[in-house]
Amino acid sequence: MESGFGSDFGSDFGSGGGGKLDPGLIMEQVKVQIAVANAQELLQRMTDKCFRKCIGKPGGALDNSEQKCIAMCMDRYMDAWNTVSRAYNSRLQRERANM
Amino acid sequence: RSGRRGTSNTGGTGNSMDAPSAAGLGGADPQLQRFIEVETQKQRFQQLVHQMTELCWEKCMDKPGPKLDSRAETCFLNCVERFIDTSQFILNRLEQTQKSKSAFSESLSD
Numbered sequence: 335m336e337s338g339f340g341s342d343f344g345s346d347f348g349s350g351g352g353g354k355l356d357p358g359l360i361m362e363q364v365k366v367q368i369a370v371a372n373a374q375e376l377l378q379r380m381t382d383k384c385f386r387k388c389i390g391k392p393g394g395a396l397d398n399s400e401q402k403c404i405a406m407c408m409d410r411y412m413d414a415w416n417t418v419s420r421a422y423n424s425r426l427q428r429e430r431a432n433m
Numbered sequence: 434r435s436g437r438r439g440t441s442n443t444g445g446t447g448n449s450m451d452a453p454s455a456a457g458l459g460g461a462d463p464q465l466q467r468f469i470e471v472e473t474q475k476q477r478f479q480q481l482v483h484q485m486t487e488l489c490w491e492k493c494m495d496k497p498g499p500k501l502d503s504r505a506e507t508c509f510l511n512c513v514e515r516f517i518d519t520s521q522f523i524l525n526r527l528e529q530t531q532k533s534k535s536a537f538s539e540s541l542s543d
Contacts, residue, residue: 357462361468368476379483383487384497387494387496388497406499409497410498410501411486411490411497414489414493415482415486417501417509418486418513421513422478422482422517
């Protein structure tokens with residue numbers, strides 16, 4: 335994971351050349367940064383969980399079974415994340431309907 | 434924090450800024466203000482999904498298989514509901530104990 339995710343988006347925050355800030359462009363850039371941050375968070379937690387599940391005593395390299403396990407684990411973690419997201423969303427809708 | 438139940442504040446870890454304080458940000462621009470409120474809300478949701486996925490994974494996943502079996506899926510669904518219930522329970526009980534000040538300090542001083 336290189337540090338590219340943390341790099342700045344350049345000094346141009348939608349000011350073009352004129353010095354006037356464009357809120358539309360700022361909002362788009364902020365959305366991108368938020369999406370990147372969320373992806374990072376997901377990857378970090380996924381790595382943690384899958385390392386715990388799949389790697390026993392760390393050897394000199396990742397063997398085939400470990401790699402297969404990690405691959406499956408990644409997919410299952412995404413399934414879990416999506417399931418949780420849907421369930422939470424449903425719960426919120428239900429709560430709002432009951433208000 | 435008010436004892437509002439059944440809002441998207443449910444179970445929030447509180448490490449993102451509250452919507453009311455977003456009024457200071459975005460300055461006088463109502464469009465930016467609205468944007469900040471909406472994005473803040475979205476982020477609260479995302480953070481909770483991250484947190485619950487992590488917690489529920491520990492409770493519901495054994496060995497990762499080729500697909501999420503129905504037992505695990507049910508476990509995740511229940512886990513989300515019970516986590517929100519827990520959060521609401523805590524808020525409600527805290528509100529109750531706050532109402533009678535003496536009871537509150539009693540329950541603290543175990």
